[in-house]
Amino acid sequence: MKFTLGVGACLVALAAASPTARGSKKSPLSLVIHNDGTNGTFSSTIASDKISMHVGQQYGTKLMYKGEDLVKNATGAYASYAGRYFDLNYTSAAIYSETQDMLDIGFTAKEGVVHFVLKTGLDGFYSYFVNKALGVQGEFRTLYRLDPGLFPNGRTYLKDEPLPLFSDILSGTNVQDETWQRPDGTYITKYDWSLFMRESDFYGVYGDKFGCWLINPGKDYYNGDQLKQELSLHRESQTNDTVLLNMLHGTHFQAAFSNVIPDGKVFGPWLVYLNDGSVKDAVKRNKAEEKAWPYEWFTDSLYQSRGSISGKLMLDTGKPAAGAAIFLGEPGRTIAQGTTFQYTTYADSKGNFKIEDVRTEQPWTIQAWSNGGEIGGVTTIFQAGNYTLTEGKNLDVGKLTWKTQGRTDIWQIGDYDRKSLGFAYGGAPYTHGLVDNCPANLTYTIGTNSAKDWCFGKSSKGTWSVVFDIESLPSGNSSAVLSLSIAGFSGSGTAIGGSGSALEIVLNGNALSNHATPIASDPSLYRSGTTAGEWHYYEFVVPRSWLVAGTNKLDLTTNKTATRWRGIMWDMVKMEWS
Known part of the structure; x- marks a missing residue:
């Protein structure tokens, strides 16, 4: 079965309307259905005057641009959820909205509808997703896996350089998930291509002839706050594909969690922009998209x-x-x-x-x-x-x-900002295993040392001590408060505080009791994170009798034998009079 849907004069409301099939043979925009899925297999082709792509039951392949297939033997364009375990499978396609120079095509799966929006003169396509049945979800994403020969380089707002060579991955030793050690001791990991989502301008992959860029000026549909980090692009370790990744709802740098995705929620639109590989041109296009957002052409009433x-x-x-x-x-x-x-x-x-x-x-x-x-x-x-x-x-x-805490400072190490900035290696570029450079034991003297003498993370067994002087104790029954702010934690999930916990805390020989809530583990420290993971904050009341006029010592000890690259990422340690 084969039929063609082109452009007509009818405009149908985007997210809520029923699909329509109208058209005119005069427009270069089209949807051609090769097999409508009645025999269990769906296949189609979408096309504009600039691109065409074959969209099958699961993957978008044969992405043609300027006479060349940008996918070739790679996997192509698709959407998946629940990690990498479930891909969307399309059962039908239809035109949802059309004008003389725009065609909005929706591909329906049981979980929702993936839309590709074609425009005359547009090098690439817009895309968005309308949820139907994702339900409770931790991870949902779209991926564009392209030919590695055409796209050997990657660009984010943090780095612009060649992707690792597939031959290096094959010859390396796998040391953890998606991380390999080369014979020279250096590491390859896809997590070095991570970024802070809300600081990102755009990102993409490119070569001498072509570039493919993910431009997403409206980020309100991405989960998380200012500290939300995600993968952006990488070299696929099993197939050598160049991967441009769009983590619409992600969990890669957070403790385990999930959200209910409501029926009808719209993720997007974003632009997949194609060009000749020019980063300068992609910068220009990104600025134009930022200026145009929210997009007038997307006529969904809630969006507008x-x-x-x-x-x-x-x-x-x-x-x-x-x-x-x-x-x-x-x-x-x-x-x-x-x-x-x-x-x-x-x-x-x-x-x-x-x-x-x-x-x-x-x-x-x-x-x-x-x-x-x-x-x-x-x-x-x-x-x-x-x-x-x-x-x-x-x-x-x-x-x-x-309302602030209303207490008087005794001392403080680091700014309270939920980040490791200011400490040694804090905020360094994403680098696997950087915490190996931090000492097992450290003594920090208030008034002598500065934040740069405190390392961003603690992974090895040992004790970090804070030595501080108190000239005189306040009168009365005043107590002190020890505040501990942790920018990220990768470990066993045991509590912070007393004996046997992830971090034991002892002040002048007095052990602070375990905090009531176990600390949730996130992957930040072992996934190349150097700035933040998932933030945790603790306060401990310190009796006045535990402190002395003169020299005091606070010991922060890791006694457990932790898996390598797991542990604490610091934000701030602070003591105040209550």
Whole structure:
């Protein structure tokens, strides 16, 4: 069975409407169905004046651009979830929307509809996904696996260099998941191509003749907060494919979690942009897409209904919350959010903030925390909620007062920012095994050492000691508070505090008791992370009698024999008078 669907005059609402089949032979935009799936196999071809791609039951292959197949023997374009275990299988395709110069084609699977949007003159295609039945999900992604000969290089906002050679992977020793050691001792791992999603401009793969770029200016459909990290591209270790990865809902650098993906939720649109391999041209195209977002051509009513929210965040001390990280979403754990939509920004030096182009269909909660700098000693989190936006309007929430912990500093190592920045190797480029450079034992003297003398991570067995002087103890029954902020943890998941825990804490010979909640493990430290993983914060009350006027010592000890490259990634250690 074979029939062709082209362009007609009818415009159908995108996400909610039933598919339609209309067309005119005059347009270069088309959907050709070769087999409609009645015998269990579906196959089709989509085409514009710039590209064409064969879309089968599972994969998009034969991606033709300027007379060459960009996929060849690679896997092609597809979507998967629940890790790599389930790929979407298409049972039908139809045109959902059409104009003279645009064709929106939806490919239906039981989990939802993957859309490819073709435009005349467009080098590439837009894509988006409308959920039907993903249900509770940890990982959902689209992938574009391309011919490695045509795409030997990768580019993110963090790096621009050749991908590792497949021959090096084959000759290397596998030391953990997707990580190989070369004979010279260096490592190959796909996690070195990770990035912070909300800091990314665009990323892609390229060669001398062609480039393929993932341009995603609207990131509200990606899960997580400012610290959300994900893979971007890599060399496929089993097939040699060059992989351009779009982690729509990902978990690669977080403790285990999942979200309910609501029926009808739209991920996207994003642009898969093709060119002659020019990074400069891709930069230019990305700027144009950022300017055009939210896209006018995507006529879904919920997508188009947007407003903005602004305010001024002040500490209860009277100082502005300068540089604070601002998150707009739902209440609760920010890095694990992904059921609806998420927005992020930072306050300016006076505490002012504004987030534009926010969807209006739900009430919003604002959360804020220190991003270091002038407020790097504030350990509380601000939260205020139930803000409703109106399309085309700005909601000014006015002055918001952030209640701080209200304690007096004794000492502090590192800024409180949920990151390892400022410490030795903290914030270094993604590098596998960098924590090997951190010592097993360390002594840090307050007033003598500085943050750069404290290493970003602790993996080996041993004790890190903080030596500090107290001139005199306060009168009365004042106690102290030890605050421990951990930027990431990879390990057994046992509690922080007393004997047998992931990190034992002893002050002047007095052991602090285990924290009640076990610490959840994330993969950041052993997946090339050097800045952050999943943040954890603990406070311990220190009786006044445990401290002395004069020299005191805090010991932070790892006694367990940990798997290599597992352990603590530090953010801040702080002691205050309550």
